[in-house]
Amino acid sequence: MSDFDALMEFQRTTEALSSVAERLGWDQETVMPRGATEQRAEEMAAMEAVLHERRTDPRIGEWLDGAEAEIEDDEDARMLKLIARDFQRQTRIPARLATELARLTSLSQGIWAEARSNDDVAAFLPTLAEILMLKREEADALADGGDAYDALLDDYEPDATAETISGIFAAMRPRLVQLREDLLGAERQPAQLTGQFPAETQLRLARQCATAFGYDWTRGRMDLAVHPFSSGRWQDSRITTRVVTADPFNCLYSTIHEVGHSNYELGIDSDYAFTALGRGVSLGVHESQSRISENQIGRSRAFTEWLFHRMSDAFDAMNISDPQAFYASVNRVAPGYIRTESDEVQYNLHIMMRFDLERDLIAGKLDVTDLEEAWNTRFLKDFGVAVDKPSNGVLQDVHWAVGLFGYFPTYALGNVYAGCLNEAMREDLPDLDESLTEGDATPAVEWLRENIHRHGSLTPPVELIENACGAQISADPLLDYLEEKFGAIYAL
Structure with missing residues (x-):
């Protein structure tokens, strides 16, 4: 041999x-x-x-x-x-x-x-x-x-550095903060979906959403978890979700998010199974797949039109009665504590806060005994809301509990990558919305499988995204998308 x-x-x-x-x-x-x-x-x-x-x-x-x-x-x-x-x-x-x-x-x-x-x-x-x-x-x-933090970051996003990420975040923050202020101060404010939505019905709809995104149920399954995640690869990639009876979007969009991860692993070239190539190339690229599924596709006007009709059939007398108002409600921007439930505009601000805190923890600039106070002080400064309880604050994420220091910035990098991919995908699939209104996201999944999934770890992260997009990576496509989408919803 x-x-x-x-x-x-x-x-x-x-x-x-x-x-x-x-x-x-x-x-x-x-x-x-x-x-x-x-x-x-x-x-x-x-x-x-x-x-x-x-x-x-x-x-x-x-x-x-x-x-x-x-x-x-x-x-x-x-x-x-x-x-x-x-x-x-x-x-x-x-x-x-x-x-x-x-x-x-x-x-x-x-x-x-x-x-x-x-x-x-x-x-x-x-x-x-x-x-x-x-x-x-x-x-x-x-x-x-x-640099100690860079050494941990390299486990999740090879060749990335805290300095580079800090530069990306510094460029993004002003436009995100300005957009948030404009939206929260706008005269038009979308209605919030209210009511009680039975758990079993939510889970049935979640399965329908997973199917709409081409999830292969012969190689996967869905279970409940405190903090939703996906697990596995090759012929077995499973998803989890959670149910809040007053907030069905929590369940549905957590499901779509995790399907994005699993579709990536299940879409890798089968010849790469049990090799170093047989997994997603980085957490940033992985998050790009979950975030583009959840947001640019799942929260699009076209897909929410399909979802509105499914929810109207499933639940008694929703307080939102037409697809346009439902689309606005799905994308409603409001102060909130929880990262995983955050709207697209504020999500990256949650990540930036965690990035700074965990860097200070690793560097020894912040002691664990002072972490809750540091979290609450920073949250009030960044979001203008005082944290009311630890489960809405420093205890909300599982990542530090399982030692995932260096993981958080990959969420924001995934959003940046997703912005670039969405721009390229929409150019290649001009009729995508026609499929989405029918509850069929598979044309988008197939585009992602061809350009991202099948390659596994064959191509380094930055090169992979730039090959798929035909352009250098930039935060501008994401920020332009957010300003256009939410400007229209809020009539700015």
Whole structure:
């Protein structure tokens, strides 16, 4: 067996075990008995120990050296580059640290969920302090003398830096803030959908929305979770959602968002399964798929017309009686605490706040004991609203509880990428709205599959987006889209 073939066979087993570990995480968040938390933490730690040992196996370095001479095409070269990158990063992390992080972040999910349910910050902060200590250690090991936060960010958005992201955010903020002020001060204000919407009916509609976006139910399923997520790849990518009886949009648009993620994983070239190419290339690109599905497609005038009729049939006497008012209600801009429920205009402002806070946490400029006060102070400054309870504030997101420091900015990058992709897609599919009004988003999904999904990790993130759009990445398409769309809704 050649060095290249030996490496690919070894990698295949590693990828399969990684998929098993991911399924354990899905199970914990959906159907695992609440009393099994400690057992699951040990199981996750054991799996991480095995995976870390494989990912740092010295033979990988030897195989990589020999395989360089055996490269036959660009796919081979890219696979070797990705494996080498992961090998170099993993060998800098002590096995003890990797195992302890897996154990602690598994335990912390339950602790966070309980604290969130009880609005008890104090019950969660000691665990968060432990996670932060371990993540700082990991960041220092990965940075090798460089910027610690950048080292964590590189796990989610390769080659991105905090400095670059800060520049993008600084350019976006003035236009976003001005647009928000104009909308909140506009004479025309959309009505808010009110009422009680039964959970089972919401879930039935959520399934219809997932089907409208081409979700493959033979390779997926939908469950409930405290914080919606998707999980899996290749032949098994699952989605979750949540239900608030007074707010059906929460359920429906969380579902569409997660379908965007799963469609990406299910749309990757099947030849890449169990290889380093067989996953989304970055979290920013991944978020572009969920955000364009949720917003530019799912909250479009055309798709909401179809959704209005489905909801009118499903629920008794909605307080909104025509498609135009429904479209405006779906896109209503209003002060709110929750990032995942935020409108398109304010969403990135939520991300910018979290980005600044977590950078300070990793750098040691902000202590965990001061985090809630820092959050509340910044939120009041940015949104003009005082946080009323921790579940609407510092406890609302699961990310820090599971150690995902460096993840948040990829949401905003995903919005920027989605703005560029939407502009290009609309040029290529001028009749897309005709399909959307019939509840058929598959032409858009097929365009994304051709230009993004099928490539997996073959092409680096920036290159992939620019190839799809035929232009350099810029925040302007997103900001132009927001100003045009919301200016029309609010009659600015």
